[in-house]
Amino acid sequence: MIGVIFNLGTQNVEVRVQESNVFFRTSQVEQFADISGIKLDKEGVVKEFPDLKDKKDWKDQAIKRFKKNIRKMKNEKERIEYLIEELSKQGYKPIFLQKKGFRTIRL
Numbered sequence: 522m523i524g525v526i527f528n529l530g531t532q533n534v535e536v537r538v539q540e541s542n543v544f545f546r547t548s549q550v551e552q553f554a555d556i557s558g559i560k561l562d563k564e565g566v567v568k569e570f571p572d573l574k575d576k577k578d579w580k581d582q583a584i585k586r587f588k589k590n591i592r593k594m595k596n597e598k599e600r601i602e603y604l605i606e607e608l609s610k611q612g613y614k615p616i617f618l619q620k621k622g623f624r625t626i627r628l
Contacts, residue, residue: 522621527613
């Protein structure tokens with residue numbers, strides 16, 4: 522298990538990777554949820570996927586593509602690095618990295 526705590530505006534978001542599963546939670550919610558509950562910026566999504574610009578279901582398609590990319594990756598470390606890179610493009614700022622059995626690292 523690897524986790525990263527991000528800051529988005531005034532809100533902290535925790536992202537946790539367990540094998541090929543990715544879970545998110547905000548500081549207001551105690552339970553983790555999958556990617557479908559995360560806030561995405563349309564401009565950031567269009568930068569990554571220009572073909573979604575005029576689509577009404579841009580968020581759903583972006584989430585499907587995200588899940589497909591995550592499944593292709595070999596290990597948790599590769600997945601968390603991808604998440605940090607991609608969420609940084611969406612305005613999320615990584616603050617801490619947590620690995621099971623290790624001390625928390627400030628990013």
